[in-house]
Amino acid sequence: MNTAYNFAFFDEGSKREIRRATLKAIAIPGYQVPFASREMPIGRGWGTGGLQLTLSLIGKNDVLKVIDQGSDESVNAVNIKKLVSDTTGVATTDHTAEASLIQSRHRIPEVPLKKDQILILQVPLPEPLRYYEPSENETKKLHGEKEYSGAWLMLFEQIMKYGSMTTGADHPVMVHDRYVMAPSPIPRFDNPKMNESEALILLGAGREKKVYAVPPYTKVVSLDFEDYPFEPESFEDKHCRLCGSTGVFLDELVDEATDETFYQCNDTSYCIETLNEVEPFGVK
Amino acid sequence: MTLDIVHDLQSVYRKLVDSTSRPGLISDLSKQASLVEEEDQKGCSASLLLIALTLFDQEVSFKVFSPQADYVSQTINQLTYAKPTDLKKADFLLILQDAEKGSLEEAIINAKAGTLKNPHTSAFIIVEVDSVTSGEALLLKGPGIHTTELVHLDINENWVESRQEKNKEYPLGIDLIFIDQNHQLLALPRTTQITRNRVIEWDM
Numbered sequence: 436m437n438t439a440y441n442f443a444f445f446d447e448g449s450k451r452e453i454r455r456a457t458l459k460a461i462a463i464p465g466y467q468v469p470f471a472s473r474e475m476p477i478g479r480g481w482g483t484g485g486l487q488l489t490l491s492l493i494g495k496n497d498v499l500k501v502i503d504q505g506s507d508e509s510v511n512a513v514n515i516k517k518l519v520s521d522t523t524g525v526a527t528t529d530h531t532a533e534a535s536l537i538q539s540r541h542r543i544p545e546v547p548l549k550k551d552q553i554l555i556l557q558v559p560l561p562e563p564l565r566y567y568e569p570s571e572n573e574t575k576k577l578h579g580e581k582e583y584s585g586a587w588l589m590l591f592e593q594i595m596k597y598g599s600m601t602t603g604a605d606h607p608v609m610v611h612d613r614y615v616m617a618p619s620p621i622p623r624f625d626n627p628k629m630n631e632s633e634a635l636i637l638l639g640a641g642r643e644k645k646v647y648a649v650p651p652y653t654k655v656v657s658l659d660f661e662d663y664p665f666e667p668e669s670f671e672d673k674h675c676r677l678c679g680s681t682g683v684f685l686d687e688l689v690d691e692a693t694d695e696t697f698y699q700c701n702d703t704s705y706c707i708e709t710l711n712e713v714e715p716f717g718v719k
Numbered sequence: 720m721t722l723d724i725v726h727d728l729q730s731v732y733r734k735l736v737d738s739t740s741r742p743g744l745i746s747d748l749s750k751q752a753s754l755v756e757e758e759d760q761k762g763c764s765a766s767l768l769l770i771a772l773t774l775f776d777q778e779v780s781f782k783v784f785s786p787q788a789d790y791v792s793q794t795i796n797q798l799t800y801a802k803p804t805d806l807k808k809a810d811f812l813l814i815l816q817d818a819e820k821g822s823l824e825e826a827i828i829n830a831k832a833g834t835l836k837n838p839h840t841s842a843f844i845i846v847e848v849d850s851v852t853s854g855e856a857l858l859l860k861g862p863g864i865h866t867t868e869l870v871h872l873d874i875n876e877n878w879v880e881s882r883q884e885k886n887k888e889y890p891l892g893i894d895l896i897f898i899d900q901n902h903q904l905l906a907l908p909r910t911t912q913i914t915r916n917r918v919i920e921w922d923m
Contacts, residue, residue, distance in 0.1 A: 442725045451776050454732050458774075459839040461739045462894045462908035464862050468839045492736070494729045553736075579835030611862050611910065613890060635740045650740040650910075653862035 436524035443490040444522040449473050453491040453646070457637065460648040465610030466578070467561050472644040477514065483641025485538045485557035486515055492553065492637075493519065493536060499527045500534035505542045505684070505701035512540070529704040541604065543625040545683050545705040548634035550651070556619040558640040561647065563607040563617040583615045586658060594663055606665070609656045610649060618655075624667040624684045629655040675700045678709040722754040728773045735773065738906040739894070743859045743868030745851055749902040759798065762791040763815055764847055766902040768798070774843075775799035775811070782806050784822040785815035807831060809842060816847040816900075823874065827881040830893045838890035841909075845896045849873040851905040856916035859907070869916065870905060872897065879913050 443450070449471070456470035475483040493499065499519055503512035507529045515538060516527050528534050531546035538555040548554055564574045567585045577585070586607055593601045600606070604620035608629065618626055619638055629636060629649055636649040649655060659665035674681045676697045683705065685698040700706035722728075734746035752765035760768060762785065775781065777800040783791045791813075792803040806812065812826045826844050833841035854873030860866075886892035892909030907913070 443729075447724060447728075448776055450729075450732075451774060452778070454735075455774055455779075456839070458735060458739055458843075458894075459841075461736065461863075462910065463838055463890050464910065466838060466890060492733065494733060495726060575836045635736070648740070650863040652865050 465614030465616040467645040467647045479642035482557040484639030488639040497535045501538045503540040543628045545702040552634040554636045556638045558619040561640040561645040626657045727751045741863045742911040746904040752902040761794045762787040766898045775801035780804040781811040782809040784818040812844045814846045832891040851899045858914045858916045861911040
């Protein structure tokens with residue numbers, strides 16, 4: 436642990452500011468609360484929102500897990516994990532079930548979250564209406580008036596052009612029947628996990644200076660139409676080539692030498708846990 | 720042992736997060752409260768002071784309801800640099816145990832509720848009560864609550880109705896935090912719907 440820095444990197448004043456914003460975010464599910472968003476030792480847009488939330492929450496007894504698109508070992512996840520553990524000395528883990536704080540970029544872990552965990556999602560674009568309304572002043576007004584026809588129209592246009600809703604990730608959701616919210620670029624597969632979640636979900640956008648939240652047991656509905664219902668990605672008839680799991684989010688990989696397509700778990704720690712369950716290795 | 724403003728206040732914050740995200744969940748601040756210096760607790764409880772130390776700084780304004788309001792305001796101002804201000808402008812309203820009857824209702828009615836564009840510019844009301852584990856039964860529903868949650872609160876005022884009136888135009892509204900004499904904390908954010916749980920008497 437590097438004691439040249441404050442515990443959890445921030446000075447206490449910065450933590451207080453984020454903490455006040457976070458409590459308001461929890462009280463108004465789905466509403467984007469502006470916050471100061473301090474300079475961080477990583478670039479804005481590389482997870483600073485999530486990182487600031489993590490640093491404002493973390494205590495000596497926490498166990499931290501950081502994932503980036505399902506992987507515990509990608510550069511972004513490793514760097515954030517290192518920064519947090521260097522400035523706090525907290526333990527880190529790869530196992531979802533062991534973590535008390537889980538910071539994630541673009542995935543909700545496969546292992547269901549529990550009551551005593553907090554999921555922190557990194558958000559690049561917190562404003563679901565930004566695609567068709569560039570003015571922040573206008574989008575705030577639209578949210579205030581619950582005027583979301585543009586969001587529906589956006590999905591309608593996709594159906595007219597392509598025959599289905601083409602939001603690959605970040606499919607907008609309605610939170611507590613009030614706010615349309617960007618769930619961060621999680622695949623559609625993960626959207627239903629937000630609904631009535633057991634764990635608190637906090638979302639932080641560092642570059643856009645917004646925090647918002649989905650409290651536990653809160654209604655989260657993906658936007659859709661009666662005749663074009665919301666459909667998560669389907670992996671029917673497919674399984675992970677390593678652990679054989681089905682019903683999880685799979686990455687499609689192509690072996691360029693043989694042109695063969697195969698599938699593999701996106702959540703690497705889940706995959707390893709499943710493998711270890713099947714064939715324990717090492718001496719018992 | 721003295722209060723560690725980094726680690727102890729982090730624990731207080733996490734308890735605030737737990738209780739706000741799960742209305743009805745009662746958090747225990749007694750361990751941290753026991754570390755607050757006796758000489759700092761001028762007129763207000765240790766747990767109220769803990770919340771002030773966790774959330775208040777020079778950017779925050781507050782208003783104290785108590786016969787000793789000036790004295791308590793001065794203490795909080797000296798400890799946190801937060802500014803005392805009028806009821807209608809304050810970010811935090813602190814209703815102390817010895818406040819006049821009707822103060823909570825007055826605070827709820829007059830507190831700032833935010834605007835439709837900026838509902839987060841509303842007030843937090845922090846109330847010292849006798850007990851958050853005994854008294855009138857209230858049934859809670861809303862985000863953070865699985866089905867329903869039953870809590871007991873000992874307040875002799877019509878605050879439930881005033882709160883309902885104040886919060887009727889969601890997302891506008893006020894968020895409440897109750898702390899009792901045993902340093903137990905209960906939060907009722909604006910999304911929580913409260914029904915007074917009256918016992919129905921059966922004619923047998």
